[in-house]
Amino acid sequence: MAEAGHHGPPPGLHLYTRDGFVGQMAVAIRPHTVFEYTSVTGPHAPSRVALDRVECEDATDARALPTVFARTRNDVVLSVSRRGAPMPYAFRNTECDELHFVQEGTFEYVTDFGVLTAGPGDFVAIGRTVTYRVTPSPDNTESLRFVVETPEQLNLNPPAPFGMVNFGRDVKRPVVSPGGEDGETEIWVKSFDGVTVFVAPHDPLLCNAVVDGLAPVWQLNLAAIAPLTYATGGPPGQFAQTPTTDLMLYTLSSRPPAARPPQHHNADYDELIFYVRGPGAYGAVKDPATLAWVPKGVAHWGPLEHVPEGYLAWLLESRGTLRLAPAGLAAAEPMETGQFGLHDGAAGPGRE
Numbered sequence: 127m128a129e130a131g132h133h134g135p136p137p138g139l140h141l142y143t144r145d146g147f148v149g150q151m152a153v154a155i156r157p158h159t160v161f162e163y164t165s166v167t168g169p170h171a172p173s174r175v176a177l178d179r180v181e182c183e184d185a186t187d188a189r190a191l192p193t194v195f196a197r198t199r200n201d202v203v204l205s206v207s208r209r210g211a212p213m214p215y216a217f218r219n220t221e222c223d224e225l226h227f228v229q230e231g232t233f234e235y236v237t238d239f240g241v242l243t244a245g246p247g248d249f250v251a252i253g254r255t256v257t258y259r260v261t262p263s264p265d266n267t268e269s270l271r272f273v274v275e276t277p278e279q280l281n282l283n284p285p286a287p288f289g290m291v292n293f294g295r296d297v298k299r300p301v302v303s304p305g306g307e308d309g310e311t312e313i314w315v316k317s318f319d320g321v322t323v324f325v326a327p328h329d330p331l332l333c334n335a336v337v338d339g340l341a342p343v344w345q346l347n348l349a350a351i352a353p354l355t356y357a358t359g360g361p362p363g364q365f366a367q368t369p370t371t372d373l374m375l376y377t378l379s380s381r382p383p384a385a386r387p388p389q390h391h392n393a394d395y396d397e398l399i400f401y402v403r404g405p406g407a408y409g410a411v412k413d414p415a416t417l418a419w420v421p422k423g424v425a426h427w428g429p430l431e432h433v434p435e436g437y438l439a440w441l442l443e444s445r446g447t448l449r450l451a452p453a454g455l456a457a458a459e460p461m462e463t464g465q466f467g468l469h470d471g472a473a474g475p476g477r478e
């Protein structure tokens with residue numbers, strides 16, 4: 127039994143879970159593994175997306191917005207940005223909270239409530255209707271960020287006020303730096319049906335002080351989030367979520383113990399694993415900026431999470447079923463659901 131504990135559950139173990147990992151569950155032992163497939167036809171097919179291969183309009187056009195690569199049925203939008211030049215406008219999203227993840231490069235975020243500087247591995251959360259402007263560092267050799275938009279409020283809520291996230295040390299709020307040049311400013315206000323452009327006589331981002339309340343903007347590095355682990359193996363725990371738990375966010379970075387998870391059947395969530403970087407590989411995933419998407423209700427095994435070299439990855443669980451947009455499909459390939467390698471033989475999602 128000690129052997130089994132060390133190496134993980136037997137191959138036929140099949141775990142069904144509701145509400146991510148915190149609801150009803152049932153476990154079956156089957157005579158065979160059930161994660162494999164030899165072919166798949168239809169839209170609900172596991173895929174790997176090379177997010178660094180998504181063609182981004184903002185790489186060459188400073189006025190362009192990030193490029194949408196996927197959407198969910200609950201109006202969550204996922205985009206990639208390769209912005210090389212400062213935003214020539216102030217931006218405000220009236221429909222969604224935004225969560226930015228910096229894959230490569232360093233960026234200054236000037237917001238309504240002060241300034242943040244975000245680098246590789248940083249999450250930056252921006253509350254709905256907060257105005258901001260992003261300026262890439264002139265020293266950047268690469269610029270790659272992912273943006274999650276949710277119509278709900280995204281809140282940090284680890285299982286306890288300390289342990290997973292050290293709020294005092296690692297959660298950063300913007301810092302006000304008074305002064306700065308004023309001037310006529312374009313304000314782009316994004317709504318469900320497009321962008322409305324205001325021209326204002328002053329820069330709305332200039333700020334003397336924040337005198338009360340808490341800035342609805344925070345920054346936290348993925349590497350600073352402690353993976354939740356049980357000595358006997360078990361599910362990860364989320365560090366952020368929306369009120370209805372439409373979205374839940376986890377670090378899925380390398381973690382002990384050495385047990386491989388059981389085959390899984392996630393009843394309520396699509397699983398989106400963003401592999402950030404090694405040196406260690408996550409199963410067959412070793413290229414930075416790879417997204418592994420397992421649609422809900424599709425059996426998968428999942429690689430060993432404990433590798434000695436370590437790696438950084440995060441998991442976005444979405445109740446709304448995900449579909450890739452054309453820009454995502456162009457960078458997607460069919461994925462097998464054991465080690466999340468490329469599937470040879472299966473047609474990709476949405477392909478004719």
Ligand SMILES: [Fe+2]
Pocket residue numbers: 390391392397426428
């Ligand atoms: Fe899973």
